[in-house]
Amino acid sequence: MSASERSLADHPQSHHTIVHRIPAGPMGRHRQINISENERWVSGLGGGALALYGLRHGGFGGILLALAGGSLIYRGVTGHCDIYHALGISTSEKGGLNASVRHGEGIKVEKSVTINKPPEELFRFWRNFENLPRVMSHLETVRVIDEKRSHWVASAPAGTTVEWDAEIINEKPNELIAWRSLEDSQIPNAGSVRFERAPNGRGTEVKVALNYEPPAGSLGSLVAKLFGEEPAQQVAEDLRHFKQVMEAGETPSVEGQPSGRSATSGRQK
Amino acid sequence: MRALCWYGKNDVRVISVPDPKIINPHDAIIKITLSAICGSDLHLYDGYIPTMEKGDILGHEFMGEVVEVGKEVKKLKQGDRVVVPFTIACGRCFFCQKDLWALCDNTNPNARMLEKLYGYSGSGLFGYSHLYGGYAGGQAQYVRVPFADVGPVKIPEGMSDEQVLFLSDIFPTGYMAAENCQIRPGDTVAVWGCGPVGQFAIKSAWLLGAERVIAIDEVPERLRLAETAGKAETINFAEADVFDQLKEMTGGRGPDACIDAVGLEAHGTTPDALLDRAKAAVYLATDRPTALRQAIHACRKGGTVSVPGVYGGFLDKVPFGAAFAKGLTFRMGQTHVHRYLAPLLSRIQKGEIDPSFVITHRLTLEDAPYGYQIFRDKQDECIKIVLRP
Numbered sequence: 001m002s003a004s005e006r007s008l009a010d011h012p013q014s015h016h017t018i019v020h021r022i023p024a025g026p027m028g029r030h031r032q033i034n035i036s037e038n039e040r041w042v043s044g045l046g047g048g049a050l051a052l053y054g055l056r057h058g059g060f061g062g063i064l065l066a067l068a069g070g071s072l073i074y075r076g077v078t079g080h081c082d083i084y085h086a087l088g089i090s091t092s093e094k095g096g097l098n099a100s101v102r103h104g105e106g107i108k109v110e111k112s113v114t115i116n117k118p119p120e121e122l123f124r125f126w127r128n129f130e131n132l133p134r135v136m137s138h139l140e141t142v143r144v145i146d147e148k149r150s151h152w153v154a155s156a157p158a159g160t161t162v163e164w165d166a167e168i169i170n171e172k173p174n175e176l177i178a179w180r181s182l183e184d185s186q187i188p189n190a191g192s193v194r195f196e197r198a199p200n201g202r203g204t205e206v207k208v209a210l211n212y213e214p215p216a217g218s219l220g221s222l223v224a225k226l227f228g229e230e231p232a233q234q235v236a237e238d239l240r241h242f243k244q245v246m247e248a249g250e251t252p253s254v255e256g257q258p259s260g261r262s263a264t265s266g267r268q269k
Numbered sequence: 270m271r272a273l274c275w276y277g278k279n280d281v282r283v284i285s286v287p288d289p290k291i292i293n294p295h296d297a298i299i300k301i302t303l304s305a306i307c308g309s310d311l312h313l314y315d316g317y318i319p320t321m322e323k324g325d326i327l328g329h330e331f332m333g334e335v336v337e338v339g340k341e342v343k344k345l346k347q348g349d350r351v352v353v354p355f356t357i358a359c360g361r362c363f364f365c366q367k368d369l370w371a372l373c374d375n376t377n378p379n380a381r382m383l384e385k386l387y388g389y390s391g392s393g394l395f396g397y398s399h400l401y402g403g404y405a406g407g408q409a410q411y412v413r414v415p416f417a418d419v420g421p422v423k424i425p426e427g428m429s430d431e432q433v434l435f436l437s438d439i440f441p442t443g444y445m446a447a448e449n450c451q452i453r454p455g456d457t458v459a460v461w462g463c464g465p466v467g468q469f470a471i472k473s474a475w476l477l478g479a480e481r482v483i484a485i486d487e488v489p490e491r492l493r494l495a496e497t498a499g500k501a502e503t504i505n506f507a508e509a510d511v512f513d514q515l516k517e518m519t520g521g522r523g524p525d526a527c528i529d530a531v532g533l534e535a536h537g538t539t540p541d542a543l544l545d546r547a548k549a550a551v552y553l554a555t556d557r558p559t560a561l562r563q564a565i566h567a568c569r570k571g572g573t574v575s576v577p578g579v580y581g582g583f584l585d586k587v588p589f590g591a592a593f594a595k596g597l598t599f600r601m602g603q604t605h606v607h608r609y610l611a612p613l614l615s616r617i618q619k620g621e622i623d624p625s626f627v628i629t630h631r632l633t634l635e636d637a638p639y640g641y642q643i644f645r646d647k648q649d650e651c652i653k654i655v656l657r658p
Contacts, residue, residue: 116363202363233381240380248359248375248416249341250293252393257405257413258286260274260324 035081047072106188106213109232113239116203117246119195123174125246126193135241135251138234149182162186188213206242208235271658272326272409273637278316281327281638289405289413294341297417299353303430304331304407305655306637307438308464309579311645312534313398318581320382320399328408329355329395330437332430335421336411344418351421353414354606355438357393357404360419371603376415377402391603408637410658422610425618431625432617434655435469440624441609443469443530446577447477449600450526457481457519459567460501461560462530463491465627465653466577470528471499472622483518485511485563487536490629490650498626506563515567523569531560532578541586548585558584565592576601627653634658 035043051069054062075081115122125131129150133139140161143151148168156162164185170178170192180190189212196205210231244251272286289298307330312318332352335345345351357376358365364372373392377383380390383400393415396406405412414421424433443466450458458474460467463486474482484495487507495501504514515524535542535557545557564574565588574597592599616622629652632640640654 114363116361116366237381243362244359244375247361248295249361250295252357252376252378252402252415253292254378254403254405256290256292258270258272258289259322259326259405260272260276260282260284260286261322262287262324 035075040075043072043075047075106211107231109210109235110208111232111235111239112205112207113236113243114198114202114205115243115246119174119197119204122204122206122242122246123177123195126195126242127171127177135245136238137241138238154187164189206239208239210235270410271634272405273328273634273656274323275313275321275325275327276323279314279642281314281641283635283637286326286409289411291337291339292413293415294339295416295418296339297335297342297345297414297421298337299331299333299351299407299412299414299421300336301331301333301407301410301412301658302350303333303434303655303657304328304409304634305434305437305439305653306330306408306640306644308466309397309532310641312579312581314641314645315534317534318398318400320379320403322399322403325396325398325403326405326409327396328406328412329397330434330439331395331407331412332424332434332437333412335417338417342417345421345423349421350424352424352433352436352610353395353407353412354420354422354436354441354610355395356420356603356606357395357402357415358419358607359416365419365607368605368608370605370607372605379403394603408634408656410634420607422614424614428617429625431628431655432623433614435465435624435627436606436610436613436617438604438606439465439627439653440469440613441606442466442577442604443471444473444476444609444613445604446470446528446530446575447473447479449575449577450474450477450528450573451598451600452477452479452526454478455480456525457483458526458528459483459485459515459524459564460495460528460530461485461564462528462532462578463488463495463499463503464530467491467528467530468494468499468627468652469624470530470577471495471501474528475500476616476621483515483524488647491652494627494652511563512567519569523567524572525569526573526575527564527568528575529560529564529578533557533580533582535559535561545585558587562586562588565589565597568595568597570595571597573598573600575599577604628655630654632656 047069049069050065050072054065054069057065129142129144132142138154140153140155145151149165151163151165153161153163164187165182166179167182168177168179170176174195176192176194178192181188189210191208191210194207198205241251270286270288271283273281273283275281291298310327313321313327335347335349335351338345338347356371358370358373359375362374364374371392376393377390378393379399379402383390393402393404395404396408422436447458447470452458452474456479458479460470460482463484467484471482471484482499482501483504484492484499484501485504485506486492486495487505492503492505495503502518504511539559541562542557542559545559560578561576568574576599617624629650630640632654634656637656640656643649643651644654
């Protein structure tokens with residue numbers, strides 16, 4: 001049985017750092033996280049130091065050191081070690097088995113927006129997940145597989161993409177959609193969106209709750225924060241775009257407009 | 270096309286830039302026939318507004334002819350002659366539908382920037398920094414106007430550009446300021462600031478039934494215009510104590526409503542004004558509210574203070590205790606231009622007011638940098654400049 005077919009019931013989760021035995025197998029499309037948080041930090045920082053030293057030292061030895069440092073950084077950032085995988089070892093607390101985010105772990109975001117449209121209209125738009133990349137800038141595509149399942153592709157920091165499968169776990173027409181990612185997700189995530197009538201003709205209150213593990217653990221989320229991609233902020237922006245598209249039929253933009261920065265002639269430097 | 274671009278404090282230049290294009294389906298492109306320099310443009314010129322970038326095109330008072338429309342535009346067509354409100358509104362959000370157009374939820378692409386400052390963001394504005402969306406302005410030959418079915422108002426034949434241009438900003442601004450005074454029969458309205466907005470506030474106070482209008486300033490030609498065109502009584506604050514004068518002129522009561530048409534770059538020589546300047550120079554305070562302080566102090570008990578004058582940041586030493594003790598009502602904010610376009614256009618058509626009375630200088634777009642300088646320094650008896658591209 002490959003790692004992806006194992007269910008949560010078979011392996012009790014543990015809060016301590018333990019080395020789990022996983023049968024070695026083909027690497028598969030998704031790189032599983034198999035290094036613990038602490039070890040990832042050590043790997044990332046240590047690799048950084050080693051790479052710098054190697055680059056400064058120069059020469060053939062220096063290049064080897066820099067390469068070794070680079071692979072340690074990669075290990076820290078992605079949380080995946082090929083050697084561990086080949087040996088069937090995981091030092092990650094979760095053993096790479098999550099179908100959804102464990103209680104108390106990951107990043108939690110709750111954001112709401114009021115939209116001047118009835119709940120039915122908003123629910124209908126959201127329920128067809130293939131609409132969502134229109135309003136969520138980080139989503140590249142969503143493909144609906146069947147009644148409950150869909151495949152999601154999102155852009156991640158440093159120009160990469162992450163993909164996962166998700167299934168709807170609860171649905172109340174015009175009120176609620178709840179989902180979770182399936183096993184083997186690059187970013188385990190679970191969330192819900194609620195649609196409630198806002199008071200006295202104000203439309204609908206849309207409340208999103210999202211719980212997820214960013215692809216590179218805390219290290220990655222810190223980097224994302226530094227580069228202005230803080231998750232709560234991103235969700236708030238996505239909800240704003242949803243509101244603008246539903247109310248005004250477009251998102252406001254000044255992209256491509258003229259300015260002195262695109263001047264053709266006559267400007268003194 | 271030619272356009273007036275901002276390059277820093279005291280540095281605006283007219284240069285050649287690409288023509289605007291349709292970006293969103295509700296856009297239209299306007300060929301500008303007349304535009305103007307606004308008092309609030311001077312805050313940009315003086316470097317008071319953050320998030321400006323070199324090369325930004327300025328100008329938010331403009332009108333012209335529609336030359337191109339996006340595919341979702343239904344009401345406007347090529348050839349229509351329109352005046353464009355300086356606030357950009359979608360027409361479909363909670364605020365637009367409640368006639369609060371300047372608070373539109375959906376027209377500021379940089380809403381999150383403004384939210385950091387103010388908690389919530391209002392509408393985008395033309396030519397007024399990236400905080401308000403970074404929209405290219407209309408001191409240019411062409412401009413792209415979002416939500417073209419919502420904002421622009423069509424101008425009938427037989428009206429000159431100069432008669433209607435100020436529907437874009439300063440006439441509705443002065444009118445809303447007067448409306449916010451909630452004028453009742455017998456009321457005296459005091460107006461601080463005899464610039465163009467103040468002049469329209471004075472005229473609007475009469476239109477709305479004021480018994481008396483008293484105008485306050487120090488610039489001779491502006492006081493004179495308030496007297497001749499505005500039919501107002503005047504006080505020169507450099508020569509008289511404003512509080513005492515107003516008290517005696519109103520039988521010891523104080524004015525029923527006070528309009529602060531001055532805003533954040535108030536001038537003055539009183540100790541508080543000098544302290545404001547010193548603090549602003551070292552960034553301890555951002556705005557200089559001399560006029561607001563005087564208005565609060567002078568207003569009668571239970572009266573209204575109406576604030577059209579732009580404020581941006583934080584005020585220091587504002588007599589809020591006096592405001593509380595006297596039970597004052599404050600009404601303020603960015604102008605909801607869309608609300609006033611039809612009614613004020615109608616008043617102009619009926620001959621109740623000719624807004625062109627404020628114009629003192631008619632320049633070409635190429636001379637706009639000179640215009641900014643004399644407007645800011647109040648040289649050559651400058652009160653309002655219009656620009657022909």
